[in-house]
Amino acid sequence: MLAKLIIMKYDANQLKITEVQKSKIEEINFDNLVFGEIFTDHMFTCDYEDGTWKNPEIKPYGSIELDPSTKVFHYGQAVFEGMKAYKDDKDQIWLFRPQQNFERINKSGARLAMPEFPKEYFFKGLEELLKLDKEWIKKGFGNSLYIRPFVIATEECVSASPSTKYKFMIICSPAQAYYSGEVRVQFSEKYSRAANGGVGAAKAAGNYAAQFYPTNLAQEAGFQQIIWTDANTHEFLEEAGTMNIFFRIGDKLVTAPTSDRILDGVTRKSVIDLAKDMNIEVEIRRVKVAEIVDAARSGELKEIFGSGTATVINPIVGFGYKNEKFELPKLEDSYGKAFKDTLMKIQYNQAEDKYGWRYQVK
Template sequence: MNITKTEKSRIEEVDFNNLTFGSVFTDHMFFCDYKNGAWQEPQIVPYGPISIDPSAKVFHYGQAVFEGMKAFKDDAGSTWLFRPEENWERINKSSERLAMPAFPKEFFFKGLETLLNLDNDWIKAGDGNALYIRPFVIATQPGVSASPSDQYRFMIICAPAQAYYSGEVSVLFAEKYSRAADGGVGFAKAAGNYASQFYPTNLAKERGYQQIVWTDANSHEYLEEAGTMNVFFRIGDTLLTAPTSDRILDGVTRKSIIQLAKDAGITVDVRPVKVSEIVAASKSGELKEIFGAGTAAVIVPFKSFGHQEKDYELPAQEDSYAARFKKALKDIQYNRATDPHGWRYEVK
């Protein structure tokens, strides 16, 4: 691996107590180019702009996928990742769906660990502090012919982070717009999936909601994802969430919550969840919680949801599942608790 270190760190310019998510980046970045049918020598260079041809296929045909990960520092100064192999597997699954080449596991982990060691001072200890890690792949071949690129760039950039959402969150159940359709790319972390969400989300924000809970494209009868997160419902003491499919992302936080719930003896029902079922449960008082789950946000409880011009408030819970699972996850991530499933990965 070719490493070029920065001449002067920018870390002293950063106010770590007042971070806007994803807007400040560490001193270095990783990249590796694909050409002539093979991945070339990986490199780490100072963070900065890249030069790319205006006709690069990423701009014209949207061949771009990404991942979201976090690094955590415990009180002893050790750095930990959370289930990183899942992210490596998923970015390759996303790449395959967009006709992009898989990235080698050895390059992924060596590049990631080298980068984190170089920028270790940017990873702050303390509850809520983390380093958000963004691996991504873009098509770089020049030319506007409508065909897959034969050149790509894999990159990793990192941003110090605190809480993604602050305050209470109200959501709107989608009735017109859709996030994904059968046979599409909803299961992949494709850049275009997120671009298509922005317009309907802006419309929801104009009505006072922070996010949308997406419904199925065919009938809008079934609840699927919440904004950029997977979504969970608690009816009584049972936890509900939709099954993964070619429309729903197989979230790392999602599958971790399901396992933690099972470990705690909580009934987990993974099945299609009807809008009408959740509305009825809210009216009867059986609906206790709705929360979103994802890498950036971890777990976000919702205070209310809107459907067909009516808002439904969620009751406050003294011992909420959202708070319980968030604490359990963070205790594992920050090396404060045992890790029975081997989810922690130490960066050495």
């Protein structure tokens, strides 16, 4: 006997909205923002109980109360996403490839045995939240609203098993153009971000907790970040800190393939598409530490840059490996700069979007 397929339909019109009585926006100095410290007036919440998502709500931003036995504290069932909203010169609000973030948060959740979040609630909740807090999205190239969707396990129980209850939330934080100064990285010789069969491809909270300690060690040695190497041999370069990583050897762009160790970055995919359209040769393959060291010594290594939502493109000016340091050339016509300018013009509705990446919030 065939099992009956049950498709749950979610009605986005069930969304309940409670507005703040008075906005706190006038108290905020938008010329002096610290990334991720200030949050908008409202947040979106939705709960999973009895096998279904229910009670989608936008309400005033505030604390949530959790029992000490709540499973997220004990077994780490927590995943998140990073997105941005942009406002163009006509006050129109845009997102960049949000379908990718929606799909990835559910992929991350599935890896941690968490239930899939419905598309109807995700997009309705996100769009209504952005419309409600639209004044927090400032115009100007580089200004944006950082969006953090996340899911946590909320069952009150310390048994070592998947939670039966979850909370999905979206919070937002105004952001300025990201500039981290000159970044030098250390090629990891001991620590790895993830291993085969692990959760490296998921945006799991624990991935980020595990990278703080080795990053602190790198900073003590005079570097700002780490480029992680594979867990088996430490011979291959995989990601940089919390970013995907690209290397320019001569005129060729090289980056590691995604896997169950490497996050499938939205910006990464966009850079690869742009490079191909710019007639830049792209190789997606495993990248040996020895290859990059040799290229740096011969002068063939022209650029290293990270890609991610917060930074878009983060150029790396030098790296260290086995007590040896290498500086990269300063280029006027860098690939990284070209990719960043092109991506941001698409994001801010200042250039044609032939890829269909822009998503308007109406």
